[in-house]
Amino acid sequence: MAAELLALYGYWRSSAAYRVRIALNLKGLAYEARPVHLLRDGGEQHAPAYRALNPQQMIPCLRDGERVITQSVAIIEYLEEMHPEPPLLPADARSRARVRALALAVACDIHPLGNLRVLQYLQAGLGADDAQKLAWSRHWIEAGFDALEALLASNSATGRYCHGDLPGLADACLVPQVYNALRWQLSMERWPTIARIHAACNELEAFQQAAPERQPDAP
Amino acid sequence: MAAELLALYGYWRSSAAYRVRIALNLKGLAYEARPVHLLRDGGEQHAPAYRALNPQQMIPCLRDGERVITQSVAIIEYLEEMHPEPPLLPADARSRARVRALALAVACDIHPLGNLRVLQYLQAGLGADDAQKLAWSRHWIEAGFDALEALLASNSATGRYCHGDLPGLADACLVPQVYNALRWQLSMERWPTIARIHAACNELEAFQQAAPERQPDAP
Numbered sequence: 001m002a003a004e005l006l007a008l009y010g011y012w013r014s015s016a017a018y019r020v021r022i023a024l025n026l027k028g029l030a031y032e033a034r035p036v037h038l039l040r041d042g043g044e045q046h047a048p049a050y051r052a053l054n055p056q057q058m059i060p061c062l063r064d065g066e067r068v069i070t071q072s073v074a075i076i077e078y079l080e081e082m083h084p085e086p087p088l089l090p091a092d093a094r095s096r097a098r099v100r101a102l103a104l105a106v107a108c109d110i111h112p113l114g115n116l117r118v119l120q121y122l123q124a125g126l127g128a129d130d131a132q133k134l135a136w137s138r139h140w141i142e143a144g145f146d147a148l149e150a151l152l153a154s155n156s157a158t159g160r161y162c163h164g165d166l167p168g169l170a171d172a173c174l175v176p177q178v179y180n181a182l183r184w185q186l187s188m189e190r191w192p193t194i195a196r197i198h199a200a201c202n203e204l205e206a207f208q209q210a211a212p213e214r215q216p217d218a219p
Numbered sequence: 220m221a222a223e224l225l226a227l228y229g230y231w232r233s234s235a236a237y238r239v240r241i242a243l244n245l246k247g248l249a250y251e252a253r254p255v256h257l258l259r260d261g262g263e264q265h266a267p268a269y270r271a272l273n274p275q276q277m278i279p280c281l282r283d284g285e286r287v288i289t290q291s292v293a294i295i296e297y298l299e300e301m302h303p304e305p306p307l308l309p310a311d312a313r314s315r316a317r318v319r320a321l322a323l324a325v326a327c328d329i330h331p332l333g334n335l336r337v338l339q340y341l342q343a344g345l346g347a348d349d350a351q352k353l354a355w356s357r358h359w360i361e362a363g364f365d366a367l368e369a370l371l372a373s374n375s376a377t378g379r380y381c382h383g384d385l386p387g388l389a390d391a392c393l394v395p396q397v398y399n400a401l402r403w404q405l406s407m408e409r410w411p412t413i414a415r416i417h418a419a420c421n422e423l424e425a426f427q428q429a430a431p432e433r434q435p436d437a438p
Contacts, residue, residue, distance in 0.1 A: 055369035056324060067313050074319035079373070081312040093300040094286050100293035104326075105275060106292070121358065126345050139340065148275035151289075211377040213341075 006031040009053065011038045013214035015111060015176035016072040017060040017175040021215075022172040025206035027083050031062075035217035038116060041094075073107050076169055087111040088168040100165045102151060106177045109170040112146030113137075114180060134184060141181045148174070158193065160200050167201055170189035175201050179212065225250040225284040228272065230257045234290040234330060234395035236279040240434075241391040244261055244425035246401040247304050249280075254436035257335060273414065291327050295388055304359035318382045321370060321389035325396045329363030332356075332398060353403060360400045361409075367393070368410040379419050383423040394420050398431065 008024065008031050024031050036059050045057045046051060046056025054061045054079045055069050060079070062069045069075045080088050089096045112118070114137045122136060123127040152158045162170035178198045181188065188195040201207045212218060222384070227243065227250050229236025243250050255278050256263045263269060264276045266425045273280045273289050281297070282350045288294045299307050308315045328336065333356045341347040341355060369406045381389035397417045407414040432438055 054372050056328075058328070058366070067316075069313075069316045069320065071320040072322040073327075074316050074323055076318055078312055078316040081315065093297055094288075094302065097286075097293050097297040098405045100296055101288065101290040104290040104293055107323075108266050108331055109275075109277070110290075112327050113337065118332065121355070122345070125354070125358070126341070126347055126351060128345055132341040132345060135344070136340070137346070143336075147275040147277070154274050163416075 002063050004172050004184060007034050008032070009036050009050070009058060009063070010060040010215075011036055012060055012212045012218040014038065015120065015180055016107075017188055018176035018179065018212060019072045019172045020060050020062065020075050021210035022175065022207055023079055023169070025086060025088065026088060026167060026172070026204075027079060029079070029083060033216050035215070051151045054094055063203070073103060073169075073173070076172060080169075081173045086166070088172065090168070091219075095163060096155060098155070099168055102148065102162050103173040104153065106142065106149055106173040107169075109147070110140055110177055111180075113140040137180075137184050138186055138211065141177070141184065141186060144177075145181065145194055147193045151199070152193040158197075161197055167204065171197065171207075172199050174198065175207055223284050226253050227251070228253045228255050228269070228281060228282070229279040229374075229434075230255055231431045231437040233257065233278055235326075237395035237398065237431060238326075238391045239279050239281065239293045240295050240429035241330070241394065241426055242298055242307060244429050245305065245307060245391070245423075246298055246394075248298070248302060252435050254434070257438065278352055278355070292322060292388075292392070295391060299388075304318060305385070307391065309382060314376065314382060317374070317376060318387055318389045321367065321381050322392040324363065324367055324370065325389075325392040327367070329396055330399075332359040332364075352430055356403050357405055360396070360405060361401065364400065364410045368412055371412040371416070377384055378414075380416055384425060386425070390416065390420050391432055394426055395418065 004081050006029060008020060035052055045059055051057055053068055056070060060072055060075065062075045076088060085194045088101055119133050122133055152162065158165055159165045162174060173196065175198055178188065178194065225248060227239060237335055257373065260283055264278055270276055272287055275289060279291055279294065281294045288297050295307060308318055338352050376382055378384045380386045381393060393413065394417055397413065
């Protein structure tokens with residue numbers, strides 16, 4: 001029996017799903033895209049069919065045969081363990097920790113604050129208007145990118161990509177966050193190292209094909 | 220020359236530092252506590268001495284000889300790679316992914332929204348009063364714990380702890396988040412599985428000794 005294709009449940013503009021698409025492409029893994037529309041009908045992620053798959057009712061989630069894996073960073077670590085080549089983490093523990101820390105500086109310290117559900121709460125619960133929501137989104141990206149720029153620029157392990165000259169987990173998290181920054185009209189001039197790495201990544205087919213606009217559910 | 224002691228830069232009440240203390244204790248690793256006071260003098264994490272160690276100006280960070288590791292989850296993964304016994308992650312890729320996903324459901328989806336800097340912005344930038352800040356903190360814990368409870372209660376891999384009958388990475392993230400929930404006077408009755416695991420963890424010396432009130436910088 002032929003191996004079942006991996007299936008990625010995601011949304012074109014979700015930056016967590018975008019990370020996983022990059023990782024799948026970097027590893028050359030074919031997968032089936034299963035779009036989950038976050039806005040239609042109150043959010044398809046809350047519908048019973050998806051809820052049965054992921055009780056957390058969030059995307060992305062990856063189906064590998066009978067296995068269902070959630071959380072983008074956990075999914076990428078899983079792919080790394082199941083399909084080690086090409087590696088998305090370096091070989092030694094110190095460098096692996098550095099790459100994971102860079103990835104989590106995006107995944108824990110920037111991205112959660114700009115999520116759709118958070119902006120919805122700011123509006124409904126605290127009466128924030130569009131300008132205040134935009135200022136909020138920009139503020140956390142700016143604070144996070146200031147920190148990331150310092151981490152990247154101050155360390156000689158930074159190369160063409162976040163760590164050395166091979167793209168990996170940290171780049172897979174960084175590029176979707178830059179996509180969001182540009183969406184909120186932030187100028188990347190303030191963060192030259194991030195901007196340079198972003199440009200280098202986007203020269204690669206794996207990153208280009210993962211871009212939101214290239215997804216089947218993009219409008 | 221004797222090996223230098225690990226040094227953990229943290230703050231008694233930081234739930235990210237609390238996670239790392241649990242992991243160090245579970246592994247039986249001795250370490251030196253280096254308190255960084257997040258509120259004194261505009262935040263000691265912004266002072267030049269700490270900034271040189273961690274340009275991100277956040278805690279915790281772990282010093283292992285010349286190595287500086289940041290981000291609590293990356294620190295715990297590093298400890299796991301350097302000191303594999305006792306393991307904080309299961310052996311097989313599927314189970315490892317589950318434990319990481321549970322940990323990240325706290326570290327990405329709950330904790331970042333309740334951080335001090337976020338509450339400060341809500342007040343200064345959006346004029347939120349104390350009641351609104353409390354409602355905010357509770358809201359994200361409730362949403363996150365509803366999701367976690369569903370993930371834990373629906374899966375037969377959940378045991379005495381988040382995954383099976385050995386405490387690990389997911390428990391190290393969960394227990395500090397329950398500490399925060401109790402601090403905001405949330406009743407844990409709504410989440411019986413989380414409450415049960417929390418109680419089981421706190422029977423262990425490793426968790427007890429990591430508690431905020433037991434730290435040298437606790438008031």
